[in-house]
Amino acid sequence: MPESDSPPERRRPPTIRDVAKHAGVSKSLVSLVLRDPSRVSEKSRAAVKDAIDELGYRPSALARSLVSQNSGLLGIITSNAHDTFYADVLEGVSSYINASERALMPLILHGNHEEASESLAATRFLELRVEALMLMGSALSDAAIERYGREVPAATVGRWVEGETIDVVVNDDRRGGELAAKYLLDLGHRRVAHITGGTGNGAKERAASFRRTFEEAGCRPTIVPGTYLQAGGADGTRRLLETLDQPPTAIFAANDLAAIGTIDVLRRAGYRVPEDVSVMGYDDIALAALHAIDLTTINQPARQMGETAARLVCERVNSGSREGQRVLIEPALVVRSTTQPV
Amino acid sequence: MPESDSPPERRRPPTIRDVAKHAGVSKSLVSLVLRDPSRVSEKSRAAVKDAIDELGYRPSALARSLVSQNSGLLGIITSNAHDTFYADVLEGVSSYINASERALMPLILHGNHEEASESLAATRFLELRVEALMLMGSALSDAAIERYGREVPAATVGRWVEGETIDVVVNDDRRGGELAAKYLLDLGHRRVAHITGGTGNGAKERAASFRRTFEEAGCRPTIVPGTYLQAGGADGTRRLLETLDQPPTAIFAANDLAAIGTIDVLRRAGYRVPEDVSVMGYDDIALAALHAIDLTTINQPARQMGETAARLVCERVNSGSREGQRVLIEPALVVRSTTQPV
DNA sequence: CTGTTAGCGCGTTCAT
DNA sequence: ATGAACGCGCTAACAG
Numbered sequence: 252m253p254e255s256d257s258p259p260e261r262r263r264p265p266t267i268r269d270v271a272k273h274a275g276v277s278k279s280l281v282s283l284v285l286r287d288p289s290r291v292s293e294k295s296r297a298a299v300k301d302a303i304d305e306l307g308y309r310p311s312a313l314a315r316s317l318v319s320q321n322s323g324l325l326g327i328i329t330s331n332a333h334d335t336f337y338a339d340v341l342e343g344v345s346s347y348i349n350a351s352e353r354a355l356m357p358l359i360l361h362g363n364h365e366e367a368s369e370s371l372a373a374t375r376f377l378e379l380r381v382e383a384l385m386l387m388g389s390a391l392s393d394a395a396i397e398r399y400g401r402e403v404p405a406a407t408v409g410r411w412v413e414g415e416t417i418d419v420v421v422n423d424d425r426r427g428g429e430l431a432a433k434y435l436l437d438l439g440h441r442r443v444a445h446i447t448g449g450t451g452n453g454a455k456e457r458a459a460s461f462r463r464t465f466e467e468a469g470c471r472p473t474i475v476p477g478t479y480l481q482a483g484g485a486d487g488t489r490r491l492l493e494t495l496d497q498p499p500t501a502i503f504a505a506n507d508l509a510a511i512g513t514i515d516v517l518r519r520a521g522y523r524v525p526e527d528v529s530v531m532g533y534d535d536i537a538l539a540a541l542h543a544i545d546l547t548t549i550n551q552p553a554r555q556m557g558e559t560a561a562r563l564v565c566e567r568v569n570s571g572s573r574e575g576q577r578v579l580i581e582p583a584l585v586v587r588s589t590t591q592p593v
Numbered sequence: 594m595p596e597s598d599s600p601p602e603r604r605r606p607p608t609i610r611d612v613a614k615h616a617g618v619s620k621s622l623v624s625l626v627l628r629d630p631s632r633v634s635e636k637s638r639a640a641v642k643d644a645i646d647e648l649g650y651r652p653s654a655l656a657r658s659l660v661s662q663n664s665g666l667l668g669i670i671t672s673n674a675h676d677t678f679y680a681d682v683l684e685g686v687s688s689y690i691n692a693s694e695r696a697l698m699p700l701i702l703h704g705n706h707e708e709a710s711e712s713l714a715a716t717r718f719l720e721l722r723v724e725a726l727m728l729m730g731s732a733l734s735d736a737a738i739e740r741y742g743r744e745v746p747a748a749t750v751g752r753w754v755e756g757e758t759i760d761v762v763v764n765d766d767r768r769g770g771e772l773a774a775k776y777l778l779d780l781g782h783r784r785v786a787h788i789t790g791g792t793g794n795g796a797k798e799r800a801a802s803f804r805r806t807f808e809e810a811g812c813r814p815t816i817v818p819g820t821y822l823q824a825g826g827a828d829g830t831r832r833l834l835e836t837l838d839q840p841p842t843a844i845f846a847a848n849d850l851a852a853i854g855t856i857d858v859l860r861r862a863g864y865r866v867p868e869d870v871s872v873m874g875y876d877d878i879a880l881a882a883l884h885a886i887d888l889t890t891i892n893q894p895a896r897q898m899g900e901t902a903a904r905l906v907c908e909r910v911n912s913g914s915r916e917g918q919r920v921l922i923e924p925a926l927v928v929r930s931t932t933q934p935v
Numbered sequence: 936c937t938g939t940t941a942g943c944g945c946g947t948t949c950a951t
Numbered sequence: 952a953t954g955a956a957c958g959c960g961c962t963a964a965c966a967g
Binding site for chain 1: 605649651654659674677683687698699701702703705716719721722744823853856857861879883885886
Binding site: 268282283311315318 | 958959960961962
């Protein structure tokens with residue numbers, strides 16, 4: 252039999268030894284050529300470089316990290332690949348990384364908003380010896396995040412965590428909820444609803460301050476549970492339409508994605524936005540600015556938040572500091588055309 | 594000065610030796626407990642497990658990969674974090690990975706549609722000894738992709754590549770362009786335009802067959818360059834409006850994102866869609882189905898494409914086969930409300 | 936100054 | 952249940 256247990260024609264990648272043998276030098280010298288060619292004679296250098304090219308040699312980051320005791324890796328765990336808010340945050344991270352001295356390599360793992368898969372991702376990253384961890388809107392528990400933060404510098408974006416070992420970059424969700432409520436109050440809305448982000452990051456704060464602001468004005472908003480996804484906004488809206496005798500005059504959705512789901516359900520049910528119902532979102536993703544959507548929303552500066560978090564955590568990688576910082580970003584009202592006076 | 598060259602309080606993570614010492618056994622035994630606890634006496638097992646918990650030990654994937662000669666890593670390079678089409682493809686990849694036996698860990702690196710940053714990503718992945726490479730709509734040259742494919746099983750999604758070492762999963766862009774053209778012809782459109790995806794994957798094929806199909810019907814569509822981004826569609830549309838005496842009756846944009854940009858510009862310029870101008874996209878991303886957008890488009894089954902590519906490349910990892918396969922997926926017309934008879 | 940040898944880092948494996 | 956050797960690249964110490 253030709254071969255059965257060993258797979259066919261799998262070549263091991265060439266090692267530094269292969270290069271050394273091929274070039275007729277020691278492996279130390281090959282290593283030196285790779286790291287500081289100026290300290291090697293021209294002849295040897297050329298021989299080594301030729302050997303590298305001929306063999307198609309690539310140094311193993313695995314072996315290098317093992318000895319150098321740093322992997323150069325930054326582990327990023329995202330909860331939701333479909334939310335372009337985090338795509339913007341990631342752009343901010345890249346932009347900081349590319350501009351920084353000792354650039355870490357930002358690896359991304361999608362958690363798909365499942366706690367189990369996020370915690371698996373974290374475990375794998377830590378086993379890979381990432382030098383820092385960034386969580387983009389995590390479904391993990393505070394305790395879990397803090398545990399990770401004790402092993403390696405960690406930052407969250409859009410997710411509040413107690414505890415001093417974590418860098419936290421969040422917008423002020425309480426303020427955001429208040430901004431939304433005040434704006435709707437100013438427009439004269441009194442019968443309003445909020446579809447929450449469920450257990451999502453910042454959802455409780457947005458909901459609580461939205462409700463409180465309205466209650467201080469003597470109104471009681473209807474609050475129904477939802478998610479940060481389009482489907483969550485759609486489901487919540489359906490529930491509102493079924494439950495209430497008459498629809499609210501304004502709906503504050505958990506975020507832009509959910510607001511889009513909300514608008515979708517409203518229009519399909521025959522309601523006009525904003526003539527019959529005003530709708531607000533949260534985040535101000537690129538989509539929200541589209542003419543076809545043109546959503547009134549609360550802006551969170553995603554790029555800036557990504558940059559800030561990356562900076563904080565990378566500075567801690569370099570300084571070795573164990574103490575996280577918290578940065579509270581001010582949200583801003585963005586008025587577009589999905590809202591109008593009542 | 595307190596400390597300058599050595600950072601403060603950075604603890605090395607505990608190693609298998611620390612655990613062994615703590616538990617009073619050899620490191621071989623600790624290793625055994627981790628991999629096959631049943632072969633270790635209850636007493637030793639407990640001692641080792643206690644030590645692991647107390648020290649917070651995590652095995653190093655670096656060291657493990659070095660000796661086992663496989664990293665368990667799958668490197669995924671995406672061109673565009675903002676295009677949810679690829680988010681769907683990634684979901685397909687995850688879904689295959691999670692269901693498969695020896696699950697590779699899918700690491701993602703964003704190339705941000707820059708060739709240099711994609712090729713850096715590939716280099717880093719290969720140095721990390723990923724067992725396979727997946728390119729989601731790459732800006733890399735065919736030659737580069739093939740070179741990588743010689744080092745490790747590689748697959749592309751949405752990107753045609755010549756050469757036998759690559760698994761290629763693409764939709765039939767020629768057919769897609771033809772579908773769009775025929776549909777518009779059927780609607781009676783004769784004065785049409787196409788905004789291309791520029792150098793983007795499949796863009797040439799879509800453009801060529803769109804043009805050919807119209808030319809066979811005796812029409813000559815206006816073709817202007819664009820990109821696969823919203824901005825590309827918007828810019829192309831602006832150019833069309835400036836250049837032409839009268840706007841076309843239908844515009845086929847490079848993809849859905851671009852189509853959204855197109856619609857945006859048209860509406861802002863006072864044209865109604867579809868009454869004045871029909872618009873078509875390509876991809877059928879989730880956005881396209883929204884009531885507010887409701888875009889006529891050509892569907893590419895993103896999830897399925899991701900699953901397929903993951904399966905092909907993972908099977909090659911296991912079999913050691915060097916020969917890639919090509920899978921051509923049939924695109925489908927999806928009629929919504931941005932098109933109407935002329 | 937150029938190049939070599941030896942040993943390390945961490946987990947696995949195999950013979951004992 | 953253990954010690955020694957190994958995988959691959961880096962580095963300190965040393966030799967030419």
